[in-house]
Amino acid sequence: MTAIEALVAELGDGIVELHDISERYRTDWSGSSPTAPVALVRPRTTEQVSAALAICDRHGQTVVTQGGLTGLAGGAVPRPGDVALSLERMTGVDEIDPAAATMTVWAGTTLEAAQLAALDAGFELTYDLGARGTATVGGNVATNAGGNRVIRYGMTREHVLGLEGVLADGTVVSSLNKLLKNNAGYDLKQLFIGTEGTLGVVTRIVFRLRPAPASRTTALLACPDYDAVLSNLASFRRVPHLSAFEVMWPTYYDVIAERRGGVTPPIDIGAGRAAVVELSGDDPDGDLGLMESMIGQAIEQGTVTDAFLARSAADTEAIWAMREAGPTDGIVGLLHFDVGLPTGDIDRFVTTVEQRLAARWPDVVVYPFGHIADGNVHCNPTVGSDDPETVEQVDHVVYDTVAEFGGSVSAEHGIGTVKKPYLDRSRSATEIALMRRLKDALDPNGILNPGKVV
Amino acid sequence: MTAIEALVAELGDGIVELHDISERYRTDWSGSSPTAPVALVRPRTTEQVSAALAICDRHGQTVVTQGGLTGLAGGAVPRPGDVALSLERMTGVDEIDPAAATMTVWAGTTLEAAQLAALDAGFELTYDLGARGTATVGGNVATNAGGNRVIRYGMTREHVLGLEGVLADGTVVSSLNKLLKNNAGYDLKQLFIGTEGTLGVVTRIVFRLRPAPASRTTALLACPDYDAVLSNLASFRRVPHLSAFEVMWPTYYDVIAERRGGVTPPIDIGAGRAAVVELSGDDPDGDLGLMESMIGQAIEQGTVTDAFLARSAADTEAIWAMREAGPTDGIVGLLHFDVGLPTGDIDRFVTTVEQRLAARWPDVVVYPFGHIADGNVHCNPTVGSDDPETVEQVDHVVYDTVAEFGGSVSAEHGIGTVKKPYLDRSRSATEIALMRRLKDALDPNGILNPGKVV
Known part of the structure; x- marks a missing residue:
């Protein structure tokens, strides 16, 4: 009996599908190498997951596990010959x-x-x-x-x-x-x-x-430059209920306004940087007052040039809609990076990447935004082409610059397949060997998500 | 060449000591089974640690690593035949x-x-x-x-x-x-x-x-009972800069006063519970006001009967000295437990343990204190004897009760040797098998701290 036959025999065809598998299971949000799985297993219980893996392990059948398929690193994309194990029925x-x-x-x-x-x-x-x-x-x-x-x-x-x-x-x-x-x-x-x-x-x-906090108090700040961003971050960091500090660069900020009909930036940031600041607390009036006074001080010090303080749920949503929109629609060859860097170096990193890409592709546009307080920037460039060779060349420029800055090739999205060739930019040969050793110890037949991470 | 000879040859006798090894390296604060190591290695560099371990691994020579030897679970205590590897020279x-x-x-x-x-x-x-x-x-x-x-x-x-x-x-x-x-x-x-x-x-x-916060604001609260403690915890938990919430039971509170000359409890807690509450922030006056108003409300609601609010560094130290004293001096047969439990069940757990011990040892006294907000109580009993058989019997009563309450045999001190026989009260056979599998993968010759944890 083959692995697939054993899966059907044990779990039934309500759980194991072999035909007309929806295209949905072929790739994730990275869009990387769409590949049909040889079978789709959608268990309803942990026991069924266990039974499926035991069968696959005995047969050396490889398995890719899938959730919402929103990954951006290709970690949930089947490789040829993989069974897809979707957890989508195990909900609640x-x-x-x-x-x-x-x-x-x-x-x-x-x-x-x-x-x-x-x-x-x-x-x-x-x-x-x-x-x-x-x-x-x-x-x-x-x-x-x-x-x-x-x-x-x-x-x-x-x-x-x-x-x-x-x-x-x-x-x-x-x-x-x-x-x-x-x-x-x-x-x-x-x-x-x-x-x-x-x-x-x-x-x-x-x-x-x-x-649950009683309130969220959100503001959008126009900062004249990145130093001003860092100065505002230092002040806001001392507020123990600061729950977000996000930054958008002008290219990103402007493209959102252009491309997303519904989003009108409430303030102009010019060539500066936009910061989204959020407090989560139990004293809405106190927090509004605190935010006003902190913004007032920042304006006096010149680290904020204009600000929009949300005074309604709609205001708050408008601010977050901009930050979360992502300049992903209709930009040819837009690439996603998710790099980790020392917070203080992010702006210099962005400029360095931009210059290096421009040296080769003069029309490059970079749309950076991110969680800079955590040292994480989504430094998304387009050089106007998405052919694989160009993408690889851009990847090299970005990841080599990350390595130079002592950064991480993935701050939050993971390695998957997309960043696997660049893992050595952030981790030593010894570290990668130790990862393999762990992998061999826990998955000696190599059935779990092979070709990903290590 | 034996392992010891190879260590001396490679590292020199300034790093490897074989004779007149101080008694200090024989046990930790648990006092468990003092044993002289066969050699004491005190490297100055990571390279020396690496060289020492490589030699020991080749020879199958077991090694116990030591730091400040303040452990309470015997994790750093040599077993017969162990080399002790002390990191005490790698400082700064x-x-x-x-x-x-x-x-x-x-x-x-x-x-x-x-x-x-x-x-x-x-x-x-x-x-x-x-x-x-x-x-x-x-x-x-x-x-x-x-x-x-x-x-x-x-x-x-x-x-x-x-x-x-x-x-x-x-x-x-x-x-x-x-x-x-x-x-x-x-x-x-x-x-x-x-x-x-x-x-x-x-x-x-x-x-x-x-x-670094500009200030710490500390208070000692007398709560009439554990329900009042929980109610105060619920209020204080909403303060985002709450940095400690510790509880002492009356036996503990009183014995500190009796046994520690320098510590005079500033308030009487009667048969209630004492809570230490600390805010760390940047607004000392605001925090003092917040603490006063929260205590005022709690007094009105009857969840605090008396309170001592620190108004000087000496006050703060006096409060923490009580909490940190630990009823360890001169109490015969005092045992240390470090159990994790659902916060809401801690008082009932303490009472249950007390009753079960009293059924067998009518003179038992339990001195509980701990980090109850994190679900961690140091439920330290004495039945007046420290002979190993009695200790084992008390251990059984406590850890079986932990298992019944769905708790952890170690919240923070670790397993070491002292709690190893009871690991199965908190972890399943499958979990313990997986720990062993990891251990075998990373330390196939079993030289690192053998006999500890798993």
């Missing part, structure tokens, strides 16, 4: 424990659904990303997603108290810990977090929740 | 990077020295423990130490951005990342954090720093 909140302030959620649940369920119970799931409506919490954990609130609450990793996962051989590791502090042996969940489905499949997650 | 701050807000510190540095160096540069290293003067940062990382400020800043793990460590075979893994967000491949530092020296030896650490 298993439990919210108000006393422990935790929620236990199935991996296929969208982030937004989990956030709303937490809110309903008076809590907040405190990580957040633009793709919340489609991205699944399982994918967030597998990629250690970052997003807009890392400055206050950390990456997805910091939100995971426990999880249930399945190893390559089908072993179910149930570590559904709800305790904030637990040093009883190795912290096994780390094997599943941020390893992009190469060491195991996450099926269920215990997230830490926090009391 | 390698670098403070103000722009990145990071410090790179050698593993043998005491926590206090690292904290003071950070403060000198205007930053705070935001984890803290009572043993700060002796405990080393390497030990803190190896045990994922917790302490007094977990409620705001998380465990030691959350403070580590990067590290340099040495594997059993002498491979130096240099992952001295300074970036807040870095998803470039597996997060290898997790292999060294909280694994108690069984997977590798930490030599250098990059810690995340935060701006």
Whole structure:
């Protein structure tokens, strides 16, 4: 019996599909190398995930795990011959424990659904990303997603108290810990977090929740230059309930206005930088006052030239819509980068990349924006072409510059296949060898997401 | 050549001592099974650590790594035949990077020295423990130490951005990342954090720093009962700059007064519970006002019966001295437990343990205190005897009760040897098997801290 026959025999054709598999399962938001999986397995239970992996492991059948397919690194894209294991039927909140302030959620649940369920119970799931409506919490954990609130609450990793996962051989590791502090042996969940489905499949997650804040106070600041941005960041960082500090460069800011009919920038930033600042707290009036006074001081000091302070939910949405729009529509050959750098060096990095690309492609435009307080910039250029050779050349320029700046080729999106050739720009041969050693120990037959990360 | 001869030949007798080894290296603060190591290796460099481990690995020579020897789980206590590898000569701050807000510190540095160096540069290293003067940062990382400020800043793990460590075979893994967000491949530092020296030896650490707060505002609250404690915790938790919330039970509170000449409790808690509350911020007057108003409200609601608000550094020290004293002096047979539990169940757990112990040892006294906001209580009993059989019987009662409550046998001290027999109360056979699999993959000859954790 082949692996596929065994899967059908064990799980049935309601779970295992072989024909007319939707194109949806062929690639992720990276659009990288669309490939049809040899079979699509959509289990409803952890036991079915376990059974599927045990069969694949026995047969040496490779498996790519899929969540919301919003990844930008190709980590969920099938390679020829892969079975696709989609967690999309394993959805919903298993439990919210108000006393422990935790929620236990199935991996296929969208982030937004989990956030709303937490809110309903008076809590907040405190990580957040633009793709919340489609991205699944399982994918967030597998990629250690970052997003807009890392400055206050950390990456997805910091939100995971426990999880249930399945190893390559089908072993179910149930570590559904709800305790904030637990040093009883190795912290096994780390094997599943941020390893992009190469060491195991996450099926269920215990997230830490926090009391929902009564209000968010958001402002958009026009800063004359990057030094002014850094000065404002230093002031706002001292506010303990600062929950976001995001920056947009003028190219990005302007293209949003041009390309997105609905978005009108409320203030002009000229050749400066736009910063989105958000406080989350329990004292809306106090926070409005604090924001006004901090902006007032910044204007006096010349680090802010104009500001728009949200005074309604619509204002807040308008600000975030700009930041989250992403200049992705209809720009030919727009490339996505997700690099990590020392915060102070980001603007210089952007300029360096721009100059180096312009030396070769004079029409290059870079649309940078990002979570600069966390040292993360999405430095997205277009040189007007998306042919693979050009893309590779641009990649080289960007990642070599990252290496020069001591940065990371991926701050939050992960490595997948897209950044795999450049992993050595951020990690040493010894580190990569140790990753392989871990991979060999946990997945000796190499069935889990082969060709990704290491 | 034996392993010991090879160590002396390679490293010299200034680094490797065979005779007159001080008794200090025989046990840690647990006092567990004092054992002289067969040799004491005190390297000055990472290369020497690497050379020592490579030799030991080739010879199958077992090694116990030692830091400040303040552990309470026996993790740093030699077993017969072990070489002791002390990091105490690898001290000092390698670098403070103000722009990145990071410090790179050698593993043998005491926590206090690292904290003071950070403060000198205007930053705070935001984890803290009572043993700060002796405990080393390497030990803190190896045990994922917790302490007094977990409620705001998380465990030691959350403070580590990067590290340099040495594997059993002498491979130096240099992952001295300074970036807040870095998803470039597996997060290898997790292999060294909280694994108690069984997977590798930490030599250098990059810690995340935060701006030093301008002030700390501390209060001691008398709460009539545990429900009142929980109600106060719920209110204070909403203050984003709450940095500690610690609780002492009356037996603990009273014994401190009795046994520690210098400490006079400033308020009477009767049969209630004492809570230490601390805000760390930049607005001392505002925080004093906030604390006064919150205490005022709590008094009105009956959840606080009396309070002492620190108005000087001496006041603050007096409060913390009580909490950190620990009822350790001269109480015969006092046992230390470090259990994790759902916060809401801690008082019931304490009472249950007390009753179960009293059924057998009517004179039992339990001295509980701890970081209850994090679900961590040091539920320290004495039944008046420290003979090993009695200790084992008490351990069984406590850990079986922990298992019943769905708790963790170690919230912050680690497993070491002391809690190893009870690991199965908190972790499944599958989890323990996976820990062993990791151990075998990374330390195939089993030389690193054998007999500890798994």
